[in-house]
Ligand code: ATP
């Protein structure tokens with residue numbers, strides 16, 4: 001399956017209402033997809049080790065979605081097996097007082113990893129043009145009037161521009177970005193909320209806030225559409241992935257991550273010829289030392 005059908009890099013407009021959230025509209029057999037997902041996971045694991053060893057490029061992967069679209073479980077499955085030393089996962093919740101006292105990218109910058117690492121953002125600075133836009137939160141910000149006294153559309157257009165500039169800045173500094181919007185349907189979200197309510201072990205996952213936000217479904221869809229359309233670029237593309245079936249989401253997400261790592265094509269660092277020539281000497285010296293055995 002060609003993942004370009006999910007890709008938005010500024011060449012075409014996203015119209016969310018026209019997209020299917022259901023895997024049945026794609027020509028993919030579940031059992032084969034499960035097998036491929038496992039294969040991609042293994043390949044991602046190997047390439048991540050090389051990325052880490054080479055320490056030349058960083059990868060930032062953003063997950064955005066409505067509640068219950070499966071951000072957490074996608075992250076868990078796709079990244080399972082990866083060496084935790086080279087991956088940082090951050091969940092961005094409501095900003096603290098300290099965070100709100102700074103510019104909106106301040107809290108993000110603290111989580112930009114060193115090159116060679118993969119950073120996964122469970123929500124991100126995109127919340128600042130999504131939940132903030134849906135609820136007009138900017139009106140309550142403690143900022144000079146020149147920064148907030150303007151039509152909301154102007155305020156958010158400035159933010160889209162800041163985000164694009166920031167992503168270009170990251171790209172120019174050796175980072176690649178993948179941005180996923182896990183696209184769940186209104187009906188599927190209801191089904192998953194009901195499951196959370198009806199299954200005691202899942203009760204903790206449900207909160208009243210989820211129900212409140214659901215009432216703003218259309219506003220969120222508009223905000224997502226606008227955010228994607230204003231920030232999709234070749235170097236920081238969006239992927240809008242159907243999310244009504246978790247196996248399908250995991251399959252597509254792991255394939256896209258695998259493809260991006262393949263484009264990076266990280267390599268283990270080579271040692272110099274002089275160093276290589278010394279290896280047999282080091283070996284002999286180790287064998288001369290007493291203690292230990294070769295099999296351990
Ligand atoms: P879960 O799947 O566990 O519900 P979650 O990512 O929804 O995970 P929550 O603690 O339920 O986590 O919600 C975090 C909330 O923080 C979200 O409603 C999100 O919109 C909000 N949030 C994140 N960033 C900002 C921001 N910059 N300003 C305001 N609210 C934000």
Ligand code: MG
Pocket residue numbers: 067210
């Ligand atoms: Mg939530």
